[in-house]
Amino acid sequence: MSGQSLPVIDVAGLGSGERLREIAAEIRAACTGPGFFYIRNHGVPEATIAAAVAAARRFFHLPPEVKVRTRANLAHRGWHAAGGAVMAGATKPDLKEFFSLGLDLPADHPVVLAGEKLRGPNQWPAEVPELQPAMEAYYAEMMRCGAGLMRAIAISLDLPEDFFAPHYTLPLQRTQAVFYPPQPPDDTEGFGVAPHTDFGCITLLWQDDSGGLEVRERQSGEWIPAPPLPGTLVINVGDLLGRWSNDRFASTPHRVVNRSGHERMSIATFHDPNFQAPIDPRALGAAAPIYPPTTAGGHILDCFAKAFAYRKGA
Ligand SMILES: O=C(O)CCC(=O)C(=O)O
Numbered sequence: 284m285s286g287q288s289l290p291v292i293d294v295a296g297l298g299s300g301e302r303l304r305e306i307a308a309e310i311r312a313a314c315t316g317p318g319f320f321y322i323r324n325h326g327v328p329e330a331t332i333a334a335a336v337a338a339a340r341r342f343f344h345l346p347p348e349v350k351v352r353t354r355a356n357l358a359h360r361g362w363h364a365a366g367g368a369v370m371a372g373a374t375k376p377d378l379k380e381f382f383s384l385g386l387d388l389p390a391d392h393p394v395v396l397a398g399e400k401l402r403g404p405n406q407w408p409a410e411v412p413e414l415q416p417a418m419e420a421y422y423a424e425m426m427r428c429g430a431g432l433m434r435a436i437a438i439s440l441d442l443p444e445d446f447f448a449p450h451y452t453l454p455l456q457r458t459q460a461v462f463y464p465p466q467p468p469d470d471t472e473g474f475g476v477a478p479h480t481d482f483g484c485i486t487l488l489w490q491d492d493s494g495g496l497e498v499r500e501r502q503s504g505e506w507i508p509a510p511p512l513p514g515t516l517v518i519n520v521g522d523l524l525g526r527w528s529n530d531r532f533a534s535t536p537h538r539v540v541n542r543s544g545h546e547r548m549s550i551a552t553f554h555d556p557n558f559q560a561p562i563d564p565r566a567l568g569a570a571a572p573i574y575p576p577t578t579a580g581g582h583i584l585d586c587f588a589k590a591f592a593y594r595k596g597a
């Protein structure tokens with residue numbers, strides 16, 4: 284294991300002009316370097332996090348025959364049982380289970396009526412009534428925090444500060460509470476989450492104090508720990524921002540092995556743009572695009588089709 288550790292960026296004052304530029308410079312260094320960084324002073328209330336974690340934990344402890352009543356639908360909302368996710372190149376499914384929500388659009392919203400994929404209302408279990416308000420409050424905080432980060436990221440990519448805002452009017456942001464069972468100490472093959480890159484633009488991750496998240500160092504290829512640091516969130520670049528930025532900011536592989544001896548929880552939020560957002564490296568200044576244009580939704584659907592058993596044949 285190398286002595287490298289990931290940068291911690293203080294994002295207090297992200298809304299003000301001068302601080303925004305300083306933060307953008309730190310984010311540029313992190314995104315062209317390890318592709319992972321921590322943020323502190325993000326403004327997400329501890330109580331909002333604690334309520335979401337407590338409600339999600341109660342849900343995960345329900346018997347499977349109850350959880351399955353909110354089994355994930357084709358809009359990716361609801362409970363994903365363990366065994367349903369296989370990361371690219373992995374030989375076994377992940378050990379994790381997770382509960383996913385997105386932007387809650389009523390069935391009569393124009394984009395739902397138009398048949399846009401991944402859209403629709405969220406699913407909620409009657410048995411844990413506090414899950415909905417707790418996760419919705421957390422989701423809203425991630426939207427606020429993610430939008431601030433995207434302003435800094437725009438500047439760090441030499442774009443106008445509000446470049447991304449018009450592409451986030453009906454975001455595909457997904458928040459997933461994730462539950463990891465303890466792994467047997469002699470298990471050398473199983474992963475909570477096998478090595479992967481995230482599909483979306485940026486990920487905002489809260490993790491409990493178990494540890495287990497590891498990030499692949501770009502130069503050495505070594506796995507370095509991204510340990511829990513109180514009061515922080517872990518931020519990383521996903522494939523969609525890699526693609527959009529023509530790999531100026533490339534996604535970094537990471538994995539989770541829960542060696543803590545007890546259950547682990549995290550909440551991952553993929554702060555992604557509108558389904559129809561055009562993902563064309565030329566729009567971000569690339570003269571020689573590595574990637575053909577696509578849409579955010581098209582890219583996410585391709586990734587989902589490869590990773591998730593529930594979508595096979597969808
Ligand atoms: O739980 C974690 O620490 C990371 C989860 C993760 O990498 C993911 O859900 O994409």
Ligand SMILES: [Fe+2]
Pocket residue numbers: 479480481537
């Ligand atoms: Fe990930």
